[in-house]
Amino acid sequence: IDGDPVDGGWSDWGPWACSVSCNGGIGSRRRFCNNPEPNIKGEPCMGPSLMTGRCNTIKCGDITEDTDNLIRKRIRRNHTSMTVNEGERVIIQGDSDIIDIINQEAPDRDISWSHNGIIMNFNDDRIELIDYAI
Known part of the structure; x- marks a missing residue:
């Protein structure tokens, strides 16, 4: 319990998980409050841990x-x-x-x-x- 406060920091966003492989779908990706994890005196990470949005918007049959x-x-x-x-x-x-x-x-x-x-x-x-x- 002794020591300075350590505020939480976000990890990088993870990869998208998408509902389809082409023609656009809805997907999500996560990040974690572990870079570093806050200690008992520190502040938690601010902002969302989950992001949703459109993904894999290339047309089926097309390549990037x-x-x-x-x-x-x-x-x-x-x-x-x-x-x-x-x-x-x-x-x-x-x-x-x-x-x-x-x-x-x-x-x-x-x-x-x-x-x-x-x-x-x-x-x-x-x-x-x-x-x-x-």
Whole structure:
């Protein structure tokens, strides 16, 4: 009980918990009076511990500008050219983390890769095109 008063301080806001993944929903996030916790002589934190509001307002099927920029950056960085003999299998390594981000931001969207309009098979982090003349 001895000692100076310690007033409470808020933690950072936690992540949003949203009712939907796209098209806008209602969400909430919390913060806690533990940075530091007030002692018996100190003042409690002032203001709300819960914030509510609209969240995930991007349209379903859309991706954020940050994700679009990440895709463009990866394509520029990972562009490769190769020589392939006829009948030889070609495997192009993909970025599964980008696919995960797209699936999170646009869960209703089908993801496919194509070359000259021909859809390629997508397995895990590999893209496969069988019996196609490039």
